[in-house]
Amino acid sequence: MDSTAKMGQEKVPKLLLSYEYRYPVGRFLLSPVAGLLDPEDREAKDPLREAAVREIFEETGITVTAKDEVTVLNPCAFSSPGMTDESNALACAVIHLSDYSSLTQEGALGQEMFNGFEPVTKEEARKLLSEGRDRNGMFYSLFTWAACMYFLSDLWK
Secondary structure, three states: OEEEEEEOOEEEEEEEEEEEEEOOOOEEEEEOOOOOOOHHHHHOOOHHHHHHHHHHHHHHOOOOOOOOEEEEEEEEEEOOOOOOOOEEEEEEEEEEOOOOOOOOOOOOOOOOOEEEEEEEOHHHHHHHHHHOOOOOOOOOOHHHHHHHHHHHOOOOO
C-alpha cells in the first residue's frame, strides 16, 4: 500500500509496511497489509478490491475514500504450480494521508498480532532490497519484496 504523507512542506511518497507476527517463524516480520477473503467479500461486485479495502481498515485504521485508488494487480499470483502452493491476489492502494496519527492496529482480528508501522521512503525501500533484511536484521517475505519493487518502479503512479 502506498501512502503520501506531509513531511515538512513537501509530500514524500511512502510505502506503508507493518510488523505482523508470523507464527511459523515465531517473530514479527515486515509485511504489506494482507489478509484472507471473507465470506461477505465474495458477495461484493469486486470481491478482491472489497477484501483489500476491509483489510486496510482492519490492519491500519485507514478508511479508503473516493480520492484514494485501490487496484487489483494480479488476481492469482503463485510461486510455483505445485500441489501445496497457495495462490494470492495482489492489490495496490494509493492512499492520501495528511499524517500518520490516525494509524492503528487495534482492528486486528483473531490471532493477528502487530507491532507497529514502517512507512518506507524510496531510499529505505532500496536499502531493504539490497540488504535482504529489515532494520532488525530479519528476513522478509516475497510479498514485502514485491511491494518494495512495485513502489520503487513507480508502477503505482
